[in-house]
Amino acid sequence: MAVTRSNTTVTKSGKVTKTASRKQGSAKLSAAQERALHAIAIDGTTCLGGRKPAPPSTAGEAYKSGGAWWRDVEQPPAYTSKARSRKRKLEAPTAPDDDLRFLGEAQKQLRGLKVPRKSTRRRETDEILGYLDGMEAPSGERVRHQGIDAGQPPADAYFLSSADARRLLSSNAHINAPVFVAGGANTANIIETDDLRRPIEQILDWLVDPDEKHDVDEAKNGSTSQITTSEIRDRFLHHNGFVDGSQPYNFPDIATPFHSAGVPQFVQTPSCNLLQDVTRYLLDVGPNNICQDGCKGRKANNNKCCSKHFLTTQELCELQIGWRHWQGTVMLAEAGALTLPHLDKWGFGTHISCLEGEIGFAWLSHPTDKQLESVLQKLGKTEGRWLFKVLRPGDAMYMSPGTPHLVFRLPRGKQTLGLAGLAVRRCDFGRWVQLLTLEGEKGEEYDEAFGDVVRGLVTGMEHMLSRVADQHGVAKQYGGKKQLAKIKKALEKLKKLLGMR
Numbered sequence: 001m002a003v004t005r006s007n008t009t010v011t012k013s014g015k016v017t018k019t020a021s022r023k024q025g026s027a028k029l030s031a032a033q034e035r036a037l038h039a040i041a042i043d044g045t046t047c048l049g050g051r052k053p054a055p056p057s058t059a060g061e062a063y064k065s066g067g068a069w070w071r072d073v074e075q076p077p078a079y080t081s082k083a084r085s086r087k088r089k090l091e092a093p094t095a096p097d098d099d100l101r102f103l104g105e106a107q108k109q110l111r112g113l114k115v116p117r118k119s120t121r122r123r124e125t126d127e128i129l130g131y132l133d134g135m136e137a138p139s140g141e142r143v144r145h146q147g148i149d150a151g152q153p154p155a156d157a158y159f160l161s162s163a164d165a166r167r168l169l170s171s172n173a174h175i176n177a178p179v180f181v182a183g184g185a186n187t188a189n190i191i192e193t194d195d196l197r198r199p200i201e202q203i204l205d206w207l208v209d210p211d212e213k214h215d216v217d218e219a220k221n222g223s224t225s226q227i228t229t230s231e232i233r234d235r236f237l238h239h240n241g242f243v244d245g246s247q248p249y250n251f252p253d254i255a256t257p258f259h260s261a262g263v264p265q266f267v268q269t270p271s272c273n274l275l276q277d278v279t280r281y282l283l284d285v286g287p288n289n290i291c292q293d294g295c296k297g298r299k300a301n302n303n304k305c306c307s308k309h310f311l312t313t314q315e316l317c318e319l320q321i322g323w324r325h326w327q328g329t330v331m332l333a334e335a336g337a338l339t340l341p342h343l344d345k346w347g348f349g350t351h352i353s354c355l356e357g358e359i360g361f362a363w364l365s366h367p368t369d370k371q372l373e374s375v376l377q378k379l380g381k382t383e384g385r386w387l388f389k390v391l392r393p394g395d396a397m398y399m400s401p402g403t404p405h406l407v408f409r410l411p412r413g414k415q416t417l418g419l420a421g422l423a424v425r426r427c428d429f430g431r432w433v434q435l436l437t438l439e440g441e442k443g444e445e446y447d448e449a450f451g452d453v454v455r456g457l458v459t460g461m462e463h464m465l466s467r468v469a470d471q472h473g474v475a476k477q478y479g480g481k482k483q484l485a486k487i488k489k490a491l492e493k494l495k496k497l498l499g500m501r
Contacts, residue, residue: 099137099390102410106360107132109336109411121247127381128338128408135362135386148173156365156387165266165398172271172427172477175400178363180389184264184396185353185419198240199356199393200417203330204233206257217250217339227251232332240415241335248334248411253325253420261328262419264396267351271477274424274432275348278460279323285310304455304499311456318452322346331418336411341375341382341404346453347435348422351398354391357409357416361397362388364404369438375404376443391418401428402435426477433461433490440497455498461491 110129115121138156145159147168155177160168165181190206191199210230227249235249256262289310291298297306305312311319326348341364344350352361364371365385374382382404391397399405401424409416424432436454443450465488468474475481 099388102358102360102390103132103135103388106408106410110408113336113411124338124340127340128406130381131341131362131386131406132408135388138387138389144177147171154366156385157389160266162264162266166269169266169398169425170269170271172479174427174431175398175425176366178361178389178397178399178403179266180395180397181264181266183394184266185355185394186260186262186264186396187353187355187419189260190258190262190419191355200236200240200332200415203332203355203417204229204236207232207254208257214251214254217252236332236334236415241412248337248409249332250334250337250339251330251332252339253329254332255324256328256330256419261421262353263328263421264351264353264398266396267398267421267423271426272349272423274426274429274464275326275422278457278464279319279326281463282311282319282456282460283316283323285316290316305459311459312452314448315452315456318449319456322453326422328419328421331416331420333409333416335409335413335415337407337409337416339407340378341406343372343375343402343404343435343439344422345439346422346457347401347432347439348424349399349401349428350403351396351421351423352391353396353419354393355417355419356393357414359391359416359418360388360408361391362386362406362408363399367402367404372402372404372438373442376439398423400425401431427479429461429478430483430487430490433487433494437490437494437497440494451498454494455500458491458495458498458500461487465491 107129110125110132113121113125115125142153142156143159144152144155144157145164147158147160147164148155148171157177158165158168158175158179160179160181162181162184165179165184168175168179187193187199191202195202207229210228210233212229213226214229214232216225216227232249232251291305291309291312293313295306295309297308298304298312305315326346331352352359363386364375364382365387367375367384371382371384374380389397436457440450440454465484468478469481469484475484478484478487
């Protein structure tokens with residue numbers, strides 16, 4: 001194949017200029033092809049239909065090799081207010097027309113469903129429609145494309161490259177809006193891109209036990225029933241579309257069966273590792289540290305773990321069950337499956353990747369404490385600014401703890417497949433404790449299993465506080481020593497709620 005290679009010169013200011021062209025062979029490259037050779041961008045993710053980031057333009061040391069060039073970039077450039085205004089007009093348009101069409105089509109198809117008036121599906125459909133009718137797309141001026149921008153209105157959403165999202169999540173800044181990354185899904189060693197089969201079929205190959213049971217969400221007061229792997233295969237591989245008027249299958253949290261949880265690379269940072277740090281300590285426990293049922297100190301403490309031991313048998317079991325799902329889950333759903341407004345349990349942050357189909361994701365922007373309580377207690381429609389974004393194959397996102405959200409799909413669309421996982425950023429330590437307390441006080445789903453898990457988590461949290469409080473560099477990642485002192489005080493309140501000594 002004939003190639004034209006351009007010689008380049010790098011000046012002291014970092015400017016790259018073309019000085020000559022040397023033709024190899026007879027074919028001549030177009031201007032666009034030449035520019036592509038000089039604009040190699042490395043983003044660190046497997047791009048499944050996402051946009052390729054633009055070449056770096058900030059100042060830094062420049063390099064050249066093999067006819068291509070790149071620069072080291074340490075920080076984003078400073079912009080004047082005038083430059084910011086021009087940049088917003090270019091980079092922050094309103095929602096794509098495809099998203100708006102998806103929303104309109106979802107409203108039309110949900111209203112056209114012919115299902116019994118008093119059925120569960122009619123109830124949840126009417127509830128979702130109540131939100132979709134007043135839903136908005138993130139406004140252009142409140143969408144961030146380069147992380148946090150001081151002096152701007154609170155962000156509705158972040159639309160970032162994987163590299164920018166990683167920098168944002170690695171910082172100590174609190175993130176109060178979802179982060180979306182086109183092409184940010186990580187399917188390495190999970191999905192074979194050159195396999196002609198659908199991603200859903202490839203995922204089901206990992207579930208080898210035909211009799212393994214999985215919870216199917218029926219959206220009826222949060223109830224679930226169980227379906228075997230064999231039944232899932234028969235249903236999902238038999239067709240890929242509309243299933244008459246029956247309740248569509250929705251599996252939001254099948255524990256990942258593969259060796260990799262598919263965590264997007266922009267979430268794989270030490271700053272996002274607080275949940276893992278706490279749980280590693282909790283699960284590293286020996287038999288002598290377990291408070292058995294016959295422990296006299298335990299009975300004197302209202303059947304809670306005594307001061308001598310570490311965890312009760314029940315607490316350890318619930319933590320092990322929880323940890324299996326916290327590491328990562330498969331989200332598998334049929335066309336038209338809906339998930340009503342909720343907060344993800346245990347006060348965790350969440351990352352979601354879309355691998356097949358289209359997933360309508362909506363969230364309540366900057367919720368107040370009263371709005372959080374309304375969602376937790378399911379008091380009917382929670383008013384506020386509900387925004388939406390459609391996740392398509394290859395897209396990934398992260399939302400901070402305490403983000404009320406719902407999910408909707410086209411009834412006459414296709415089956416959807418996603419990967420999800422849970423994380424807590426170190427700077428969200430205090431927010432985590434606050435949400436666990438709120439869930440314990442106001443949540444309608446509080447039960448003994450919840451208490452067992454949270455008591456275990458509190459034990460791990462106290463251990464982490466004792467390890468980082470005196471380390472200045474480490475304490476800064478958690479908000480500083482003053483913030484750690486506030487977290488310790490908040491933990492005492494949570495321990496009192498849980499009946500812990």
